[in-house]
Structure formats: structure tokens, C-alpha cells
Amino acid sequence: MLAPSLFLFAQGAQPPGVSDAMKKLAGWLVVLGDPNQTSELWFGSTLTWIKVLALLSLVGWLGARFAQGIKDRTALSNKFLDIAASVGLIGLFGTSLLNVLQSTKRVNNIDISGVPLTAILGLVFGVMVFVWVEFGLWKAIGGTGRKSDRWVLAGIHLAAIFGVGAAWILQGVTASMLGTERQGGLPFLLLIGARLAPTFMGFVVLFQLTMLFLSEFVAVRPRRLYAIAWQTWVESFRRMQAFWVVMIIFVVVLAFTHWFLRPSDDRVAEIGRQYVGTLSTLCWILLISMITILTPISLPNDIRGMTIYSVVSKPVRRLELIWGRLLGFMALSTLIVVIFGGISLTYLWRNVYLGAIVQTEEAAKKARDQNRLPAAKQLSDQASQLRTRMSARVPVKGSLTFLDSRGTPQFKGIDVGQELEYRSFVEGATPSAAIWLFGDSIPDPYEPTKKRISRKIPVEDFLKANTIESIQDQIVNLKFADARAAGVDPTKASGKEIDKAVNNASKNKQEIDRLTKEYENLNKQAVVFEEQATKLDADQKPAEALRARRDAAKFHSPRVPLEMTFTVYRTTKGRVVGEPVFAELEVTNPFTGEKYNNIIPIREYYTNKELIPAKLLAGSNGALRIVVRCISPTQYLGMAESDLYLLSSSGNFGWNFVKGLLCIWLQAMVLTAIGVFAGTFLSWPVALLTTLAFGVAGVAAFGFLQQFAVTNMAGGGPFESLIRLIAHDNLMNELTPTLSVVAAKTLDSLIMPVMTRLVYIVPNFSALDVSNTVALGYAVTTPILLGNIGLAFAYVLPFTVTGFFILKSREVAA
């Protein structure tokens, strides 16, 4: 009940019988209070980040203060409360046990006046623990006597009351939305409150910490940062020899790559992918290993070796100690990445460009000269595919829906029974089709009637300025604007009606006339060259005709490249052995009705390329409709949304590879922050293991943790899974509630809330990894890059700042 209603608010659904203001307020309360919900606006992810920071700050602050209290013997001063808290903790465990027993039907559900017994017990025991913590906190903070802490403590309480108030509002709105009474009474109110209040309380703590951090931040001086960074740099070279070790391993491995990686001479099409993937992985492994070993050792060694005394006795800020180290290590990483990048690019140039592309193209030419035509075609297709991979393409993607064999619109195509469900199929020689829509406002394939999405084509990227098509585009757009101003829908009206409307509404008439003149002028010049070319062709002067055609082409925008990667599913071998499956391509400009049709043979697993006339985009307002049908009877064509796109540009591979390396560098930075952070409070072996654990979890377990947090995992938590693993039981089977199963489930119910929160701490390295994008020949665009930089700093900042607070509270050189 609770979760769906919260979800409803976050989605901004329109509940009946609730005023708009109340609905908005409830929505914002959820978005601000619940860490699992966020706004769909641009700052949504930042908000989640802040909420997570707030929660972590709260936990950290409470933990630190309470631990301090215990240390100072101020917190545990009331024997009665201590006993009550112990009872409370045991009671909470017992409540979990009871809950599991009830859910496994070992014990019947017990309700007391409509409220489950477990909820009441949980509340009672929770209150006992709460009172103990509360008492301890007041005592502890009273003991240290810091003024700001007292303010924060008071603020936290106000925030907690605010949280419960928010819960009360939500409960009320939910009730009136469903047209019922308030449900669940006090326990539910407190439960919702318990979900929202910590975030609000966290905001208070976060505010204090931010203030403390800012006061430290303004005192940071580049000079001192540089000094610490320089010391770290020198230390890495002199004491650890890290740089040389890493460089030697890299060069040795690279020198013998052909021993491990042997792309076949017969399949050059994808060797670029293999080499790029291997080089990126190698660079990643070496850099990350170096960081894992180097960064967590540095600070503990300084502390153990007491060299830290000589540093902190100078006027160096604690934050500078951490950021300086980060900078020093990152300078080292930068050097390594730059050298790796240089060597890798040279290697790729030699092996892929000169070694594969050029050689294959030469082999294709030779085969053509020797009249070995199928072989020649194969070689040139492979070289072309490799060239495609060794670029940085910027695709403009549409939204895909299907028509099935009866012509009924479907969200997915036909399932031909392949294990890989990514692509679905259209049947040959039937009304079945795949439809890609581009445009500013097109139906969302997931909710076609409710939601609209934007897949607008940046027309200006495709139409060259001052060409026939770009002027056409401007004219059509102006005419449509005029028509709209005159109350005529240009997408439905006929050309005459639009012209009439344009003539009546004189707003843009002058401009349209000027552009029309310019258009006619350009067109006239182009036609002259084209006629010349035709004449030259007739006179058998192909070279001159070609030149004239090139001159004519200068007045036009270049054709728009369309790339497709489809799969083929055959039910028969086809009409003639070896005949490819054909696709019919139909591109329509929905505004002007301009059409382009072609039939193309599909080469499976290769990038099929087609050039469509630029005039289709003129007046398209960024919208196109591309329909692909399979015209070979009894055969099927498989496609997914990313399988067809307009190619906006095809950039330089080398630069893209560098961007890929930058993303590896970002991962190294995150791990460096974690390593330095771990070094602030752990001895070096433990810090090293911690960094390693973060690294491994970030690479291997993030997806798993994410699943943990979002959904209920099949097979239960870690303890239940262990039982299943040992008993060779499957995931779906309900386990017999034996003693061990009940115990495991109880432990799971206690540990799972902690496990699910791990997703907030473990860095998402896979999100930062773009090596596959680079290897596939797609550009790492600026938004992706900026996003990754933002994400990396979203991890680096909290880790280093936490490190600073820890180092500050530690008595390293008091």
C-alpha cells in the first residue's frame, strides 16, 4: 500500500478529489524525502545524490557522536536505559523472527485491532532503542559542549517532526485519493515517517558538514596542494617504483600481444574491436592495480613512519593532505594514461590501419583485377566494416515500433525463437514492417497513448548552409509558421491551402520571397551544370561529365547517410542459392510528404549503408518516418531500435580513443579517492583490502547490488541463497520452513536493508566504462563525457571530504 502510493506521487499521477496544490506538495515531499524516488526534471539525479549524501551524513554523524559519547563514558551512564535498549535490540530480532515465521506460515498472522502484531512489537522495541540512543546523544553532545552540534541535534529533531508531519499529509492525501479513511493508523504513520524523516534529518547534518567543509575549503591554497602532490609524485617514483613497474608490464604484454590475441586473417572485419577492447582492458587493469596498491598505502605509511608529524606541524590543512595526494596520484595516472594512449594508438595504427585495413583493401583490389569477384567483394566489405569500426560515429536514433504480419501495430516484432531477444523480426512479403519515427514529439513506444518523447533530428547538422535543400528547409518552415499563425494545420492542409494562408498572413512573406529567389537562383545554376554533364556524357567525355556533376553537387547538401545492422532469419534457403534477403526502405518526410524508396540486399552482421537525398529533411522539422519491410518471401529480418540511425558525423577514431582513456582515468580517480579515504583511518593492509573490495565490487557486483536495491531478488538474501546453494535448490522453489531456513530468512531480513544501501556507496565503474562504445566505432559524445566526469566527481567529492573529516577528528599530531 505504502510503496505504490509513494510511487504514484513521484510519477505525478493525477489523483481524483485532491487539490492541485496538495498533490504537488505531496509529490515534492516524496521526491525530497524518499531516497528511492526522484524527479524527472534535469536535477533529478543530483537530488538523489544529495539525499544519499544526507542519509550517509546522518548515519556518520550519529555514529561518530554516539561512539564519542561511549568513549568519553558520557553516553552509557544510565543502567536502566542500557538494559531497556538491550531488551529492545533482542526484541527487534525476535520481531523479525516472528515476521519470518508468519510469512512462512509457521505461525498464524496476529492482528490487534487491524494492526499486525509485528508492527506494534517493532514499534515498541524500536522506541526502546530510540530512547536509549536519544539519551546517549544528548548526554554525549552535552559532554563535548560544542555549540554547533547542539544546534544540529535540535535541527534533527525538528526535521524528524517534519518527516512525521509529511507522512501525515501523505497519509491524508492517499486516503482522499482512494476515497477511504486514513489507513493503518499510528504504526503506518510512523512507518512512512521513518522512511521520510531520516532524509530530512540528514539534510540538517549535511548542512552543518557543508559549512564545516566550506570553511576548510576557502583555506585551501594551491601552493600547498602542489607541495603535497609533488611529494606524492616523488614518493610513487622513488619509494614504490610504481611507474616503472606498470610501464614495463604494459610494454612486455604489448610486445607479446600476438601470442595471446590472434585475430584471424580471414575475419578482419572485427579485429579493430578486439584490439581496442584488449588495449583498453590492459590499460584499465594495470592502472587500477597500481592505484589499488599505491593509494591506500601512502597515508598509513606516513602515519606509521611518523613522517606525517613533520607535515602536519607545518601550516598544511587536512583537506590539502587528501586533495594533494589525490592530485599527486592523478598526475601519475595522467602520465601513465598519456604514455599508454600514445603507445596504443601507434599500435592500432600499425596493426589495424596499416596491417588490416590497407592490406585488405589492396587484397580486394588484387582479387578484382584477377576476376575473383566474390572474394573481392568479401574483402572490400570486410575492410569497409573495419573502417566503420575505426571511426567515431554520432548516430541520430529514432523510436522503433512494429507492424505484425497482419499489419497490426505492435510494440515488438515477431519472435522467431532465438535466445537473444534483443532483436525481433519482420516477416517477408507480408504487411509486417519496422517503423522508426523521428521527431520532436512522437509517441513513447512503451505508453503510446499517454506519453510523448523527443527524437528530433538536428536538421542543421545534415543540411549544409546556403544550399538548395537548406533554403528549401527555411522556406517550408516559414510557410508552416505562417500557416499556423493563420490557423491552418500545415500537416493536414493541402499545398494550396497553405499557400493561401501564407499569402494572407504577410508576416514572413518578404523573407519567403527573398529565399525563394535565392533558391531559384541556386537551382538554375545547378541545372546548368547537370545539363552540361548530360551533354558531356552523350559526347562520351566521362571525366568532364563527372567534373560537371561535382560542380552541380556543390549547390546541394550532401546525401544523408543511413546505417543499418539487421539480422536474417531464413525459413528456407530461398529462391536461388546465395541470394541475399532484400529489405525495402521507405523514408517519408511527414510534413512535406516527400518520399524515398529503395530496395537493398541485407548483409547480416555488417553495417549496411544507404544514402538518402537531403531534400527529405527540408521542412521536416526534425521529423522522419522510416519504414523497413522484408520483401523476400518466407524470410525474416531482425532488428532492434539501435539498428538503424542517421549518421550525423563520423569523427576521428584516435580522439575518441583518447576520450575512452579519459574515462579509464576517471575510474582511476574514483578508486584513488577511495584508496586515500581508506588510508585515513585504516592500517595499510586493511586499507588495501578495502580499496580492493571497492574496486572488485564496483566492477563485478554493481549490477547485482542494483538489482538488490530495485527488486526483490529471486531466491532471497545471502543466507537463504547459501542454503539453496548447498541444497542444490532452485531459485523459484519455496523452501520448507525448517529451523535453518527460518534462521537464514531472519538474518537476511536484518542484513538486507544494509546490503541494499551498499548500492549508494559502491562506485558504478561500468557506467564510467565506454571502451565498448569506442571499440564499436561510436563517438563518446560531449554529454556522455560530461556525465561521466560529473559521476566521477560525485564519488570523489564525498569520499575525499569524508576522509578529511576523519583525518580531522583523528589525533595524528595533536
Next chain:
Amino acid sequence: MKSNPNQLRKIIYALTIVGLFGAMWPYGTWLNRVKTEKDLGEATIGQIDTGDIMLKLALLGGARGMAANYLWSKAEGLKKAQEWDELKATIDFITRLQPHFLSVWTFQGWNLAYNVSVEWDAPEDKYDWIKQGIKFLQEGVRKNSRSADLQWDTAWTYYHKLGFADETIILRRLLRDDTDEVFKFDPEDRVVRNDNFQLGRGWFLQSMRLVDSGVGERLNSGTEKDIDSTFYVDAPTQRKGREGDLAFRSMAAHAQTRYAAGLEKESIQGVPATFGEVAKSEWAKALSDWETFGKFEFPSHNEPGLKIRIDDCTNPAIFFALSENARYWSDRWGSQMNYPYWKDRSAAEMTQEGVDARRRFYEGTRAYKSADFPLAVEKFKEGLEIWKDLLDKHESYRNDELNQRDTGLIVRRYVRSLRQYGKEVPDETPFLALGKASEGSYAPDPFDALEMMPIGATATPTQAPAPK
């Protein structure tokens, strides 16, 4: 001067290292001797690869098995994800970890040549993947030079996957055009071949030779000798070439027959048929291969020491002199392998008449397909007459069902050509009954471009129809 404890420690370490290395030397010598005795040395099994050893060093001991397991399941995942090139790279890695684990080579070679190739639509791509599969198997042979199985697998892939696929006529053309001479090298005759059946024959023969040479004794131990008496942890078993493996011994002859038959039709896209002395000599070679097979002595199943020669069943003088048991097995295995047919067919086809008749059938069919009926009638008529005379001398071949179906098709086309030409079918036309029997059961030869492709199609039809 004070003694430096660090210095002393370093000296002790250095001495220990030297001492251990010293102790390793006699141990290594002993180990090598035992390896040679037990036939377990890397160098005796096959070629040593530096990369393999580096990898094995890097992943010492048990971790190697785990890594191979992981890679194996990753390969299966990549297959599902249709990431074929990555799949190839992954299985290459597995073989680097376990270069002498024969099942990896057999399974993955088959996987590439049969399963991956079929996932690709264009015949050119299919060819590339079949070639990758064959080369993978050849790499296995290079590293396990004593495995007759891997050599047989290589031979089979050349013979069967390239020779019997639906796209065979195109695949054979691609092989013919392939400039990779290592791939087209016949290990038996040590020359470069342009035909997959010839290559298959070469590899079949080499595999047979290996089994016969007894070099594969270690391999045989898994089958013939008592496994308990040997000390192999992972006793190698041999699948092919065991005693009584009739099919294994017949494959070279089959491959040669396919090659000879393929010469006399358009079995390669865009390459006209070949007749004359070339065809005659290839058929003669096929006969010789069949006789070699027929004269091999197989042990009988029920009488220790009794050797059976399949060829005896085609020679009445010898056949009736045999014991009843020997006659039984010779006859049974002869019919099981369809030996009389193959032998008689080769004997018939290798003659001048055989080649002449085939040439006329081919020319007649070409004319028939291009609607040149007078020429078709002339060629079919001449051909059928020669064919009749020839088959009268080769009863076994004449009575064979396969031959009757082929002959029936020729007669049917002859009759049709006559009708198109406006002539009566002469009563004395040979095999007229076969022609009638073949009515309504038309199954074109999938290995003949003349039957499968529009006439005049020389290149792969990848040209699209004109745009609307």
C-alpha cells in the same frame, strides 16, 4: 667494522636461491626422462607454443582449470549473444590454456565450422567461418600431432561442411579463389589443391596413415590396452580408426569419388565441367582408392584371427572359396558400405566411354536448359547410346538405384527435348522405362550449378533489383 645483518641476510637469500636452482637441475633431468618414458612430454605431443607456456605460468596449477571453465561458459554466453568474433577469441584462449585437451579442439572446431557459419547469411561469411573452423582444427593438429581424431575432424570438415552444404557450389568457388596456400595444402601429396574433396582426401589419408603407423600407440591405449595398466590421469581415447571402423577407412575413397564426379558437372559456381584424360585419371584414382579400402583386412567379429577383405565379395572366384563365415562378413560389410556399387561405378566412369557419355549428358543438359532442343536431342541421344553399351558391361552400377535415378532424369529430358523439337520418341531409346519412372520425382542435384542456378550466373547474385 661492524657486520651488517642486512648484508648477511642478503647473502643467505642469494645462496638459498642458487642452491634451490641447483637442486632443480637434477630434478628437471629426472622429470624429463620420466616424461619421455611415459610419452608425456610437450614436445612429443605436438608443437610447443611460447604463448601457451606464458599463460600457463601466469595461471599456475588449479587456477588454469577454473579459468578454462570460466572461458568455456563465457563462450557459450557469447554464442547466445551472437558475438561471433569474441567467441572465436575466447575459444582461442581456452586452447591456449589447455592445448592438449582434444575435446576442446574437436568441439569448438565443429562449433565454428557448423554452428557459427550457419548463423551468417552471406555464403562468403559462411565460408570464412568454415575456414576458421578448419584452421582451428589444423591448429589443434599442429599442437597434437599424434591425434588421428583431430586430423580426421579436419578432413571431415573439408569434405562434408564445404562439400555438402546447401551453398556448396558457391563455397567451393570461394575455396578455389582463395589465395591462402597454407589452407589449401594437401598434406598427403604435399601440393596446393583447389578442391575441398581433394583436400579432404589428403587429410583422411594422413589420419589413416597415423593410425596405421602405430605412432598413435599411446592413443590406442585408451581403447585397446587395459586402461588400468597405464598411469595416465586423463587417458586419451581415440574415436576414429579403431579396429573394424569401416567408415573411417572408406572416407578417402569417398572423397576421391566426389571429386571425380564433381569434375564432370558444374559443381563449382562459374567453372565449367572437365572431361577427357583428367576426369579419366581421377576416376581411376577413385577405383584404386576403393580397391585399397576393399583389400584392407578387417578382423571378423565372431572368429578370432579371421581377417575379412570386403573386395572379395566382388570377385566370385575368391568369394566362393572362402569359409562360410568369411563369405558372410565380406558380403555383409560389402553391402553395408555399398562397396560393389562404388567400385563398379569408378570402373565404369574411368573408361573413355564413361567420360564421353558424361560429356554428352553435360552438353545436352546445357543445351536443354538454354532451350536449344535440337542440340540437346543430339547430345542426349549419343550419350545414352554410349551409356547403354557401357552399363551393359557394369551390371552392378546399372542396377543401382542412384544411377537409375540419374539416368532416368537424362532420359526424361531427352524425351522432353524431342517433344519440344516436334519429334516422336524412338522405341529403341535406351532406358526408356527409367525415364518414365523418373516422371514426377524431380529432385535437382544440389551440387550442380547447372541445376541450381539460372544459366549464365557466374558471380554471386548480390545485385539488388532496380529501385521502384
